[in-house]
Amino acid sequence: MRAYDFSPLLRTTVGFDRIEQLFRTLERASSENSYPPYNIVRKDADNYRITMAVAGFDEDQIEIVATQNSLKVSGKSEEEKDEVQYLHRGLASRSFAQNFELAETIKVVGATMENGLLHIDLVREIPEELKPRTIEISKPKGKGKLIENKAA
Structure with missing residues (x-):
């Protein structure tokens, strides 16, 4: 059986710890009956x-x-309970x-x-929690307002 290196596929994934196990299972399954x-x-x-x-x-x-x-x-x-003689099975x-x-x-x-x-x-x-959703980009609090400095 050939050993495969799946690390190039896993470089850009986050939280897919199970995926390498899945690949190994599929590799084994393809060689089984x-x-x-x-x-x-x-x-x-x-x-x-x-x-x-x-x-x-x-x-x-x-x-x-x-x-x-x-x-x-x-x-x-x-x-089978009774003995049967098969000519072709x-x-x-x-x-x-x-x-x-x-x-x-x-x-x-x-x-x-x-x-x-x-x-x-x-x-x-x-x-519903797994469906794609749009994330709104908001401005950070406290920034964006210009406070004038009045000189006396």
């Missing part, structure tokens, strides 16, 4: 959808846990755990499952 396959789609500026191919899993076998900055989707496969039915890093403003709003696809809907909710 990506089962089951998934898509991440931007529906519009504030809505996203993760779609995972979970053929062979029921809703009660899948667990979705959202924390402040991450989403974990895991599936627990039940072993192209459908994987192994257990899985998939983690997604979420921005602080991304919230999970729901999940549905249809035709072997798990859809997880996400929305960006920016709190």
Whole structure:
């Protein structure tokens, strides 16, 4: 695995202590197993959808846990009770755990499952205090007035 130096990216940032950790997590995730396959789609500026191919899993076998900055989707496969002799096994039915890093403003709003696809809907909710605002420039107090010095 190649080690990257992220310091040039961090030179002009303030308060982004978590960003290097995020880069390291993404670097690790790209080299790990990506089962089951998934898509991440931007529906519009504030809505996203993760779609995972979970053929062979029921809703009660899948667990979705959202924390402040991450989403974990895991599936627990039940072993087949009667012995089956497969001539070809192209459908994987192994257990899985998939983690997604979420921005602080991304919230999970729901999940549905249809035709072997798990859809997880996400929305960006920016709190009022985080929205851009214009800062007015004011003059310092006590300056700007000229007091005349009268000589007697």
